[in-house]
Amino acid sequence: MAERKVRVRFAPSPTGALHIGGVRTALYNYLFARQHGGDLIFRIEDTDSNRFVPGAEEYILESFKWLGIHFDEGVSFGGEQGPYRQSERREIYKKYVQSLLENGKAYIAFDTPEELDAKRAEIANFQYDASTRGMMRNSLTMPKEEVDALIAEGKQYVVRFKIEPNEDIHVNDLIRGEVVINSSILDDKVLYKSADELPTYHLANIVDDHLMEVSHVIRGEEWLPSAPLHVLLYRAFGWEDTMPEFAHLPLLLKPEGNGKLSKRDGDRLGFPVFPLEWHDPKSGEISSGYRESGYLPEAVINFLALLGWNPGNDQEVMLMDELIKLFDLHRCSKSGAKFDYKKGIWFNHQYIQQKPNEEIAELFLPFLKEQGVEAPFEKVVTVVGMMKDRVSFIKELWDVCSFFFVAPTEYDEKTVKKRWKEDSAKCMTELAEVIAGIEDFSIEGQEKVVMDWIAEKGYHTGNIMNAFRLTLVGEGKGPHMFDISWVLGKEETIARMKRAVEVLK
Numbered sequence: 001m002a003e004r005k006v007r008v009r010f011a012p013s014p015t016g017a018l019h020i021g022g023v024r025t026a027l028y029n030y031l032f033a034r035q036h037g038g039d040l041i042f043r044i045e046d047t048d049s050n051r052f053v054p055g056a057e058e059y060i061l062e063s064f065k066w067l068g069i070h071f072d073e074g075v076s077f078g079g080e081q082g083p084y085r086q087s088e089r090r091e092i093y094k095k096y097v098q099s100l101l102e103n104g105k106a107y108i109a110f111d112t113p114e115e116l117d118a119k120r121a122e123i124a125n126f127q128y129d130a131s132t133r134g135m136m137r138n139s140l141t142m143p144k145e146e147v148d149a150l151i152a153e154g155k156q157y158v159v160r161f162k163i164e165p166n167e168d169i170h171v172n173d174l175i176r177g178e179v180v181i182n183s184s185i186l187d188d189k190v191l192y193k194s195a196d197e198l199p200t201y202h203l204a205n206i207v208d209d210h211l212m213e214v215s216h217v218i219r220g221e222e223w224l225p226s227a228p229l230h231v232l233l234y235r236a237f238g239w240e241d242t243m244p245e246f247a248h249l250p251l252l253l254k255p256e257g258n259g260k261l262s263k264r265d266g267d268r269l270g271f272p273v274f275p276l277e278w279h280d281p282k283s284g285e286i287s288s289g290y291r292e293s294g295y296l297p298e299a300v301i302n303f304l305a306l307l308g309w310n311p312g313n314d315q316e317v318m319l320m321d322e323l324i325k326l327f328d329l330h331r332c333s334k335s336g337a338k339f340d341y342k343k344g345i346w347f348n349h350q351y352i353q354q355k356p357n358e359e360i361a362e363l364f365l366p367f368l369k370e371q372g373v374e375a376p377f378e379k380v381v382t383v384v385g386m387m388k389d390r391v392s393f394i395k396e397l398w399d400v401c402s403f404f405f406v407a408p409t410e411y412d413e414k415t416v417k418k419r420w421k422e423d424s425a426k427c428m429t430e431l432a433e434v435i436a437g438i439e440d441f442s443i444e445g446q447e448k449v450v451m452d453w454i455a456e457k458g459y460h461t462g463n464i465m466n467a468f469r470l471t472l473v474g475e476g477k478g479p480h481m482f483d484i485s486w487v488l489g490k491e492e493t494i495a496r497m498k499r500a501v502e503v504l505k
Helices: 021-036 056-067 090-102 113-124 146-153 200-211 221-237 263-269 296-303 320-326 340-355 357-372 377-392 395-402 414-417 424-436 444-459 461-473 481-488 490-504
Strands: 007-010 039-042 104-108 158-161 168-173 177-182 190-193 216-220 243-247
Touching: 007 021, 007 216, 021 039, 021 056, 021 216, 021 243, 021 296, 021 320, 021 414, 039 377, 056 296, 090 104, 090 158, 090 200, 090 221, 104 395, 158 221, 168 221, 168 243, 177 221, 200 221, 216 221, 221 243, 221 444, 243 357, 296 320, 296 340, 340 424, 340 444, 357 377, 357 395, 377 395, 395 481, 414 461, 424 444, 424 461, 424 490, 444 461, 461 490
Parallel strands: 007 039, 216 243
Antiparallel strands: 104 158, 158 190, 168 177
16 A cells, blocks of 8 residues: 555634744644645634634634745645635535444434533533433434424524443554543544534534645643544544644643643743734724734744754754655654753854844844934945844844934943043044044954054053044943944044033033
8 A cells, every 4th residue: 555645734713813833833834744745734613603813814824824824725725625714624524424423433423502501400410422422302302203293393403423431442543652541431423513504613623634634733731631532533434544643732832830731821921922913803902912022933933843842953944845854753852842942042043143144134124214314235235244143033122222313312321431531532532533534444453553653652441432432322332332333334423422522621
């Protein structure tokens, strides 16, 4: 038998913003598909019509576009096995529900919510299963004529999966190994609701995965308890031979490590848990996103990849191509991964350092525009090259290098008190004249002339350079002094020195 083609899927529900945990699941599916030359399918699981949120589907697609995770087929990508939106597959599911009913693998239940509540009140830890189904209103306890009559009258019903008790169900998980669960702890799950003529997640997901020839189901650990039910469904349909392999990923935990990561943790500690900013159409609440917070998509991808997986070496910074090459599901952790958001900031810093100065300069231009600054692009590139190692976010560049673009109008009081000596005005006036006479205004050219002048005059180098810095920057920060004067140019350097002498004398 020929080896099966790798086909995986990411199937979110359009019920709101995409959680960063969902992004990691999609990323692992993407890495796995690319490594094996397979396909990644994008499916929308919208069987729960009550939870649908307008704009959520578009938001999810925009998130993956920004992150650089590309799908091969699915909603908005096309493909031969659509439709890929579950609400458009009603007739397909009905056929498979009917097949289960005809083969005695499922049954129709008419119990109302009130009747179920009454039974829960009567029986502690009530569960609809082999031990209780005989006392309920369903097609196993009612004559066929009565069932048919109720359906003909339009009475609402659900279809439940009939689980046989006391059977050990084996789930082979690529991360956790063999997981064994006894069927007696499972309830007869609802597979279909007549009210909206839609299946529940469990049925739709099995039917879709089978018809779309999904080879591996890589999903979050929260789905592990459902895996035995899914194995039983594959068996009930006679699809056991083509059942996908399962891999249940570890949870993303709070930064402190106790419990699942939530939006509240991000709000509490000041980091995003969504890829893009999310405007909730119901509450009007705005939640921060990684894109709007200034993270580079490559940094987010690298950060997420290492939450629950490791490449087997000490390498941390990896671009997508390297991640694809190194990714191995067997190296995923079984236990949850603490969401170290500070490490995300560290990754962003690393990627700012690695990117070409031209690319960072392009990203910095909107921030300059916000400040009303227009500067030659070459100058912006040069400044970025000097200063990018000092920031973790591009927006922080303005705070560390504004003096390259805007001359100081005020001088930091503490620096003046510490660095501006009695003879500083006189020395700076002399230095301005020396600078005016420099023909080679390169960094090296300036340094030689100025240092020779300081030595000749017998001045204190630190006093001269500190006062010089104050005249150009307005405070005691910035890179090497001759880097600053070289970028500013001779004319601007002299103008700033003279202005400072006037103000500080």
